[in-house]
Amino acid sequence: MFGPEQGHFALALACVLALVQFAVPLWGANRRDARLVGLAPYLAVSQLIALGYSFLCLVMCAVSDDFSVQNVAANSAVSKPLLYKITGVWGNHEGSVLLWTLILAVCGGAVSLFGRNLPDILRGRVLAILGGVSAGFQMFCLLTSDPFDRVFPAPMDGQGMNPLLQDPGLAFHPPILYTGYVGFAVPFAFAVAALIEGRVDAAWGRWVRPWAVAAWCFLTCGIALGSWWSYYVLGWGGYWFWDPVENASLIPWLTGTALVHSAIVVEKREGLKIWTVLLAIATFSFSLSGTFLVRSGILNSVHAFANDPARGVFILALLAIVIGGSLALFAWRAPSLTSTGLFSPISREGSLVLNNILLCSICAVVVTGTMYPPFMQLLAGRTISVGKPFFDAATIPLTLPLLLAMGVGTALPWKRAQLARTFSHLYAAAGIAAIGLVLCFWKLSGVLPIACGALAIWVIAASASDVLRRIGIGHTSAQGVWERMKHLPRSSWGAALAHIGAGITVLGLCGMSQAQHAIVEVHIGETRSLAGDDWTLLDVHDYIGPNYKAMQADIAIRHNGKLVTILHPEKRDFTTQSQTTTEVAIHTNFITDLYGVIGDRHGTGKDTTYVLRLHRNPLAPWMWLGGLVMAIGGAFSLSDRRMRIGAPKRAAARNMARA
Amino acid sequence: MNVTRRGILTAVPIIGAGVLGVGFWRMLSDMRSGAFDPRAIKNPNVGKPIPGFAMPGLPGLGDGFTDAELKAQHRPVLVNFFASWCIPCVAEMPGLRAISRNMPIWGIAYEDKPENASAFIQRDGSPYARVASDRHGRVAIDWGVTGVPESFLVAPGGRIIWHGSAALDPQIYEAEIRPRLAGL
Structure with missing residues (x-):
């Protein structure tokens, strides 16, 4: 019922359905044939069902330890815990491509179900584009990375999973990140459909924005989760390594953030139309290219999938069709989209333009830094690496004006703002930021961390004061405040929350720039001090876990003689994979993380020493907390009535026609 | 326009x-x-003279060698860093034996117990003309070795002219090493 052959067949069936989903509605839309266009949602849902069934089959193969399936034999084992048998399905190349297409199909299903208020032709075209992309990736899955490939004879047990990946954080990181990546396929499809139709208007901006915001929320969560994972699992004390794979997720996040903002201008002022369409295309293109770069092996990264240039050629061809095709369509049709809005630089839309320029500049820097090494090697034959110093030096100066503008932007009215009046709203926030600056001078060292820290406080204060002013705190009665709170659009709450989240993340980054660490070699009972805390190695003992041997340390941390906590970092040896992992011990009070790692044991008897790595990471949890707050802000604005209802006029018109 | x-x-x-x-x-x-190859490791010592060293031999396999002895050779020598604990080195041995019919290979046991290294290379017949022990990996640091196995082609006079950071086999020998021997 749920065997590998059924799964393989369902995948092929989904691929055929996706091809039909691509061809029929487009043809129908051209012939203005409502029946053909009307098939699109049904095709999308059937494709989703077929693909969901296929994925379920793969999960069942993994759960039932069917080692005749190559993918399961290579990545699973009988002794693996059930949770990791399930999540291990997407922990490898083949399974993750299947998950990728499944999420794309879910997006298609969501457009079919939630897009009922869209004009039929537009919905048909959007679904057709999604179907086309789906078909391409399902063909990739079937032809070059078939997850249902069989082996004969089937091995008795599988080879097991990389112990580093046996972690709940990583188990759910890929689905969330992929939902973010793939979610941007919907704005992309909207952009291409709009180009085919030759019309972008306020209604289009309103339709496309919730999809972009939803994808953005997932991508934000995915990046934060990945960064958190590398912080507490890899045990290097770092949180972001400017690794090509991390950059591959940051690049679409930056253009996606720009898209979420520029779509507001399309919705409110019918401006920036071409730019928004281009951003929608670019964001999804970057998502796709990221997937390609990771899997082709071109980029030298710690996150290596089993690389295969043959797969790379297939994805590159797919990219050429999707990206090349959409950009060619853009070049051909964009001139027909006319912009109506003219706007002054000092206005809400002006500040959004500035936001877009800065975000895209940061994006250009990250793209350059990521692509420079492989291109340098290709053209000059020299191997170089571009790392943290470049990215820090190039991105932070662009982030400073971005933070400054974030605080001012939401306080500006649309069309034309009076500077004096706007600034009068911001006195309080500026005052708090000034206090913050003093605080930063006291606590932080270095010009850039101080500037970033003060500006982050400014963003938080300005966003909070903007909401407080709108709900009339200070000049309306309590009853009035309550009324205004209820009527303030959710999207305003969402924007303020997202901006506050960004401020919290930046504060966390500033705190982490002051992190201190020490690598010490100590005997049992010895004490070392780091930044005012005394770390004592109390004891080290060995124990045997389910599929590993472990060495666990007890480290007491005292501050001024008072016990703060006892950390228990571990080092685990996984015997079947002959791999060692470190289990970091972290004590957090949400202001400072005390982070301990145990390394090697040296010597024997009384001379036994242990290598310990001690970290003191100020404000570390704020980085991910901020990401979460940003995503919650996005989700809040998604719940806004205006986002859900779509274009009321059109719906009303259709209802009238029906009546 | x-x-x-x-x-x-x-x-x-x-x-x-x-x-x-x-x-x-x-x-x-x-x-x-x-x-x-995005994962290629470029060794900065290629084109430069070999660093100075003197290493002891392995039990039962003669004395070690020094940089002076390597420089004094009149034929190109392939210097191969290996270890008995390294799986790719085990896989590399048949390839090295095939190459050793064409040119001398000098082996350096990297961070390995001398008795283990000695037993390892004598198990199926040693491909090495001479062997030395780099017990604590100090010499490997000077050569710029990032892992084992790694191999260096050393010209007469002691200049490094080629570096490979993968397990060697006759194909690599034909494609990369042999063409370079012609010019020496």
């Missing part, structure tokens, strides 16, 4: 995507032919 903002906005993405696409395609096709 006059340059407009809209023209730039449509041209730049297409040109950018095109350049990236052509570059990626070149990288992929070079990766298949082996000309482009």
Whole structure:
């Protein structure tokens, strides 16, 4: 019922359905044939069902330890815990491509179900584009990375999973990140459909924005989760390594953030139309290219999938069709989209333009830094690496004006703002930021961390004061405040929350720039001090876990003689994979993380020493907390009535026609 | 044709995507032919004289050797860093034995107990003309070794002319080492 052959067949069936989903509605839309266009949602849902069934089959193969399936034999084992048998399905190349297409199909299903208020032709075209992309990736899955490939004879047990990946954080990181990546396929499809139709208007901006915001929320969560994972699992004390794979997720996040903002201008002022369409295309293109770069092996990264240039050629061809095709369509049709809005630089839309320029500049820097090494090697034959110093030096100066503008932007009215009046709203926030600056001078060292820290406080204060002013705190009665709170659009709450989240993340980054660490070699009972805390190695003992041997340390941390906590970092040896992992011990009070790692044991008897790595990471949890707050802000604005209802006029018109 | 903002906005993405696409395609096709390897390790010592060293031998396999002895050779020598604990080194041995019919290979046991290293290379017949022990990996640091197995082609007079950071086999010998011997 749920065997590998059924799964393989369902995948092929989904691929055929996706091809039909691509061809029929487009043809129908051209012939203005409502029946053909009307098939699109049904095709999308059937494709989703077929693909969901296929994925379920793969999960069942993994759960039932069917080692005749190559993918399961290579990545699973009988002794693996059930949770990791399930999540291990997407922990490898083949399974993750299947998950990728499944999420794309879910997006298609969501457009079919939630897009009922869209004009039929537009919905048909959007679904057709999604179907086309789906078909391409399902063909990739079937032809070059078939997850249902069989082996004969089937091995008795599988080879097991990389112990580093046996972690709940990583188990759910890929689905969330992929939902973010793939979610941007919907704005992309909207952009291409709009180009085919030759019309972008306020209604289009309103339709496309919730999809972009939803994808953005997932991508934000995915990046934060990945960064958190590398912080507490890899045990290097770092949180972001400017690794090509991390950059591959940051690049679409930056253009996606720009898209979420520029779509507001399309919705409110019918401006920036071409730019928004281009951003929608670019964001999804970057998502796709990221997937390609990771899997082709071109980029030298710690996150290596089993690389295969043959797969790379297939994805590159797919990219050429999707990206090349959409950009060619853009070049051909964009001139027909006319912009109506003219706007002054000092206005809400002006500040959004500035936001877009800065975000895209940061994006250009990250793209350059990521692509420079492989291109340098290709053209000059020299191997170089571009790392943290470049990215820090190039991105932070662009982030400073971005933070400054974030605080001012939401306080500006649309069309034309009076500077004096706007600034009068911001006195309080500026005052708090000034206090913050003093605080930063006291606590932080270095010009850039101080500037970033003060500006982050400014963003938080300005966003909070903007909401407080709108709900009339200070000049309306309590009853009035309550009324205004209820009527303030959710999207305003969402924007303020997202901006506050960004401020919290930046504060966390500033705190982490002051992190201190020490690598010490100590005997049992010895004490070392780091930044005012005394770390004592109390004891080290060995124990045997389910599929590993472990060495666990007890480290007491005292501050001024008072016990703060006892950390228990571990080092685990996984015997079947002959791999060692470190289990970091972290004590957090949400202001400072005390982070301990145990390394090697040296010597024997009384001379036994242990290598310990001690970290003191100020404000570390704020980085991910901020990401979460940003995503919650996005989700809040998604719940806004205006986002859900779509274009009321059109719906009303259709209802009238029906009546 | 006059340059407009809209023209730039449509041209730049297409040109950018095109350049990236052509570059990626070149990288992929070079990766298949082996000309482009993103994980290649470039050794800065290639083209330079070998560093100074003196190492003891392994039990039952004669004395070690020094840089002076290596420099005094009249034929090119392949210097191979290996270890008995290294799985690719085990896999490399048949290939090394095949290569050793064409040219001398001198082995350096990297961070290995001398008795283990000695037993390891004598198990199926040693490919090495001479063997030395780099017990604590000090010499390997001077050579710029990042892992085992790694091999260096040393010209008479002691100049390093080629470096390989993968397990050697006759194919690599024919493709990379033999053409370089012709010029010596």
